[in-house]
Amino acid sequence: MRFFDCHASFGLPTQAEWNVCLTAAELLALMDRHGIERALVRHAALDTESPPLGGALALEACSGTPRLEAALPLSTPQTGEFPLAHELAAWLRERGARALWARPEQHRYRLDTLTFGETFEVMAEERIPLLYQVNGLGDWDKIAEILREFPDLTLLAIGHGCWGDDRLFRPLMDRYPRLHLDMSRYELDQGIARFVDRYGPRRLLFGTSAPRWNMGGPVAALMRAPITEDARAAIAGENLERLLSWGGPGEAVEGEAPRPLTAAARISPLAEAVLSGPQTDHPIVDTHGHFGPYGKIWLPSQEPDQMVATMDRCGVRVTICSHHTAITGDAVLANRWLAEQGLERYPDRLLGYYCWNPHQAREMEAALEDFPPHPGFVGLKFHPSSHGAPLDDPRYAAALEYANAHRWPVLSHTWGGSPWDGAAQVDRLLSRYPDIPFLMGHSCFGDWDGAIRVAKEHPNAYLELTAAYAVAPIIARFVAEAGSERILMGTDLPWFDPMFCIGCILFSEIDDAARANILYRNAARLFPSVSALLHHS
The missing domain is CATH 3.20.20.140 (Metal-dependent hydrolases)
Structure with a gap:
């Protein structure tokens, strides 16, 4: 099983972030620590520079690094900053790029039919993926607006909030089969499994939103999700490679592919053991749980039997809840x-x-x-x-x-x-x-x-x-x-899958004594x- 991250970034941001990787080498080191082979990246220049310059800097930063693939910024063809619709596919292939990022707020354009109608028609026909950051109800409304006009557009909704957006995206997923979701912040307990039950595994993609967010959470959550191994492999990397295949195969990566369990073993015996499965030697205690239904979020494991089943799966011995x-x-x-x-x-x-x-x-x-x-x-x-x-x-x-x-x-x-x-x-x-x-x-x-x-x-x-x-x-x-x-x-169970928190603890740069203290001692x-x-x- 190979991990291909659909959303990671590097480069110098304009404003301070909680965590940054300034260079490709720093991001690759982070990927190695977590057992991630490849990443589709958004270079910081896509937000800080004009689209043409940002795209050029992103391509240059990823050149010679087959494990990193740059997505390029969508921009307005009317200003001459972006190719005309009939030139787009060839323009992308010439640059070795296979995906586009829409950043309308950063680049101040309307993401609508007036501006991109012909472009979206070509993207739908060629199956060129469009990545779009989701930050709330308004962004789901924008996705609905786009897909009503272009239902065959391959659109990947990135980084939706951890607080539970299923009530917002499921109606769209039901209607538009080319809509895909990344799991970087999809922390809902049983969310991955319920998604796969309803839609199959082909429309969910592994992502981390690193380095701002901890890579260990999505890695551990996918590793231990209650789904088949075939579904796990599809989400881990096969789905993203399939979506990008319109532009030809990605650059070959030489050598043995990183694996999360191998990476965890290099970190510590405790990290390897807990990531492998529930451990009697490490009886995890969740000190921040909840109980029962909640109005603002759909909780698929809100019943006590379901909560305890999640605890069993994740190796949580005790949860203290309100x-x-x-x-x-x-x-x-x-x-x-x-x-x-x-x-x-x-x-x-x-x-x-x-x-x-x-x-x-x-x-x-x-x-x-x-x-x-x-x-x-x-x-x-x-x-x-x-x-x-x-x-x-x-x-x-x-x-x-x-x-x-x-x-x-x-x-x-x-x-x-x-x-x-x-x-x-x-x-x-x-x-x-x-x-x-x-x-x-x-x-x-x-x-x-x-x-x-x-x-x-x-x-x-x-x-x-x-x-x-x-x-x-x-x-x-x-x-x-x-x-x-x-x-x-703590996890807020039944809100969040405990494996997100556990994975973040396991892969953090601390020693095993600290991990044991945090997890249960x-x-x-x-x-x-x-x-x-x-x-x-």
Whole structure:
């Protein structure tokens, strides 16, 4: 099985990024670390320069490197910056290019029939792939608009958000058979398998969106997806090569192809073992799960049986979760549902956070008289931004006093720059409550400096990795600056496939002691019930 990444990039960006590969050599080294043989790349010059110059720089940067293939920028033929429609196929073949990128915002053109009608007709006839970055509902609307006019256009939707776009793209996939999807941010648990069940494997392509995002997540997710080996091989690279074949075969790559398992073996014994399959020696603990359906996203594994099946597949021994309805509605009712439907049914696999809704503070405070209401509850959960109540709202006080007195862990949603639960709010809170083991959910996503500062200043603060894991360098940075003993794995299951987070941890540039701390040891130290379950497993 050969991995051919449909979306990676390198080159000097105009603005600071979380992570960059400045040269082809740097990107190739990253690919080697993850066992990826080839990549269709978008050079930074495609965004920073005029389309003709950007395309020329991309081709030059990839020349002599058969493992990297440059996609060229689409531009307006009316300005003379792009060939006329009848010249396009020959123009691309002459340059050895087999795909085009549409970047309408960067190059300020309308991606419509008026501008590209004749071009799209030729692209549909020749089967020339068009790559288009998806960043929300408006981009799916644009794809729908294009495909209504040109239903035979081969269009590859790239990098749609990790929060779940199935309700947006499935109607399009049903109607337009030439629409394809990349899996670089398709983190939805069971998303790959359900996609293959409905559409077959030929319309999903392996991608990483590296170096901005962590390559390890998509690699591990595809390696361990519950699909056939033929489907896995198709997604890994065969589909992309087929889509590019209109322009002839790609340049031959000499030597043995990289493989993810071989690459993991070079990294460490733990990385190889965990990537190979569930391990009793490494019983993973997910400290940030959810439970039940959720209004804003389709969750194919929202039932407790399905969650536990995912945990079995990924080697997750225990998940600590809170009920979605406790965040969006009646927390008293939802906490009871979690106990009855989850903690009672799977006492050795599911533990619970008692979610505190400040709008029900009076009922919540009454519950503290005989707390916890079920032995499966092992911590408290806050979601200040959803509840519109900042962490210093007095309606949290009773919960915080209890947690501080009993050293009960609190998992709180945190986000960079948030007035409800940003790093500044966490800092003030922990100055008042130094004995609460406080898990910063999502690690103040985006405000990495703030999250690290809080962790360094407060020994009871922990960096929880849900969503943050995907940011390419952040796990290694957290380990280097805060210490691996202060980091916990989390996935938002049933939102995200745990293999995305696990893969990011395995392939990060840290040692096995740090990996073990993050995957399970720290959780066992913080949660006595977790320690007991791991000890008896």
